[in-house]
Amino acid sequence: MENREWLIRDLKQSWLAERAKKVAQVGKIDKEYYHQYDIKQGLRNSDGTGVVVGFTKIGSVHGYTYCDGIKTPIEGKLFYRDIEIDTLVKNTGEFGFEKIVYLLLFGELPGDKELKQFISILDGFRKLPTHFTENTILKSPSKDVMNKLQRAILVLYSYDEKPDCLEIDRILLQSLKLIARFPTIISYGYQAKAHYFDDQSLYLHNPKPGAGTAANILHMIRSNNEYTNLERDTLDLLLILHAEHGGGNNSAFTTHVVSSSGTDTYSAVGAAVGSLKGPKHGGANLRVKAMVDNIKENLADYSDQSELKLYLEKILDKKVFDQKGLIYGMGHAVYTISDPRAVILKSKSKELALAKGRMQEFELYNNIEKLTKEIFKERRGADVNICANVDLYSGFVYQLLNIPEELFTPLFATARVASWCAHRIEQLVSDTKIIRPAYKSIKNEEKCTII
Template sequence: MNYFNLDKSEETMLSMLSRMAEESGFIKPELYRKYEVKRGLRDLDGKGVLVGLTEIGEVHSYIMDEGEKVSVPGRLIYRGIDIRDIVKGFVQDERFGFEETAYLLLFGNLPDQKAQKEFEALLSLYQRLPEDFARDVILKAPSKDIMNTLARSVLALYSFDDNPDDTSMQNVLKQCLRLIACFPSLAVYGYQAFSHYHGNQSLYIHSPRADLSIAENILAMLRPDSNYTKLEARLLDLALVLHAEHGGGNNSSFVTHVVTSTGTDTYSAIAAAIGSLKGPRHGGANIKVVQMFEDIKSKIKDWEDEEAIEQYLTQILAKDAFDRSGLIYGIGHAVYSISDPRAVILKHYVSLLAQEKGLEDEFKLYTKVEKIAPEVISRGNTMYKTVSANVDFYSGFVYKMLNIPMEMFTPIFAISRIVGWSAHRIEEIANTGKIIRPAYKNVAPRRKYVRMNERS
């Protein structure tokens, strides 16, 4: 019998208890307004509740003009440098950019050639997993969710560290660099175990190569023949750069600060961040975008018919189509309104890969939905601000064109964001702040204790 199978009496009891738990957990929405609680730490005007300071990343989407907030095209800034300039720099040099970006986020400055080579050599050295780790930790307990495998693997690495609880800067940095270097192997091996044991596919375990970039290693380890084109590797590298950091306010980076502030070990802090990113409201949106487009493609015969696209998007918004959530996935963002700079950058290179893959028509469909969806949403008056495509709108299409399985979409996000998490953990430790403990107001009425024999 399956460990989690329940008999009828257990199911009945759990059903009753779950209803009780839900009722006891419900708080009237009007109380949030009464006590001016910013749910999700967001204001209605989108500015957000200030909970900390950071020098790592900045998300810029508006200016203040005579006391009023005015939306502007979005900017993403790493350590004071605009992401557009970072991308332009390594693309013009025909280099991979993720390792350079990692150095910048971790150490605050761009590396020179010598520092870059030394940093890449150190990451290559740290790529190796402990002996038999893949067999004993990953392959022996394959999960159907690769993020679960990733979190479990990170926690397991604690046991292989001779000094796991040392939170000195040097030790934490070493732990973070090891995790950045081995995340691709942990994620890809987790997928290969899933594919083999749950999908009945052949098992491929390719070792990472020291002469390859992180983006190249992901493709080489993921594919049976380890082959990839230059454009494929460059576009995956670009996606990693764009996802590496997004300010301290995104959920998983905030989790990293919160957990780090307790004084816990690196492995526990990063595992907590992985748990945050696993949530579909944070890391899984690009999967929903791909699924939504598969639905659109099956329902609309003529992809050039903008009227038909508009009608179907209206149905989605009205909860009459796709998953009936009322959401047009990949459109809108908690901070960006006029534009998401990551989506703007990615779109140009997506068009190049679509040409290489012979998927120009599908790319045109994406661009039409990107144009029409904000108009449909604004007419429905369901949003209080202008909306635009976010990075998830195109990243899922990129991964699909790279033949990356959907189960790996969020793990690739984690492979990238581990850099940002590491930088935020280091920043929290460097500032030796207090434990992060926000206030919650109790709104339950006072009651007296009732003896057992007097309860009805």
């Protein structure tokens, strides 16, 4: 009987392997078709610029100028509601992230009275519904906190009396609840994962009223509840820098597309979380960490720049690491000369590394940035511009804050959810048409045989 079961299992595996090859073959589109019919692969023009598909007043990203058909690289600029990110970072002060959430939703920064009221409203929603934690988070833990977050969002639909209502006041209420609850969900999701899969003690701390988002996250993920003001302020900065990035980023665009169908808030935000989970989007900082760990494992002295440069070239040539030919944390779809978020985080990571005695690691990240730029200029010409993106330094800053890597991407989602909600509302009040681009059909070259 046991041999028969193994035989059936082997047959299933061999059948599946064969069919998988067939599926991959049938599903593959020859790249030549994209050139032949001028199809914008990845919704990008041939020069790398994005295909314009809509309007937004929420945020904007600038990495080049485009005049008379000529694309000219410039220093990167990022705006939230027409306010430059550098200005926001310098002037938001305490509860900076809460001020940014208010700005993204309502189009203006709050005054002292508005901020106090807004924090009180968020505090009122931070605690999860009765039995939700036990039934949704603890009874079915996930090895991936992003998976747990997505499932929890969809379950919250069942706790809403009018989940499908598209009146803006109802959508705003749903948005505020999700924004407030994301920190609690990811913190409890991490604690459940650490307990069930890593044999750590289970700690579930209630959110602290008046503490703010960054402080509450540190309070809920640490067994001793302790954190310094520097840690709180640094995490607050990370949340601010990840909060918005225009309507064209993959998760924001997902929000627009899904919302255009008229579906509910939970489905739209859940879809955005699924988009952000991908390693080409919100999960990129995890790939940076994996790459850096690989460099440390394979270089006896990673401070030797000549050895590091040779290894980076091997990564690009698909000879080492994951053999994808990518140096993670370098390059961006819009930014050319610089990513303003990376510039800010680089300065903060240096400050933290100096305080924690980890300057050798900081220099490794700095050298990866410098040497990658050199390699690209040597290989592709002196006019080629490639810059460090936010992911090169964000993961390192998380590590300096002793935040587990399982939370890197969920923290990104916690920062970005206010933006998703703002983009959802913008879609619903501005454009009632369902987003439905065209795909050109390609006929099979071989005729099908009917049996």
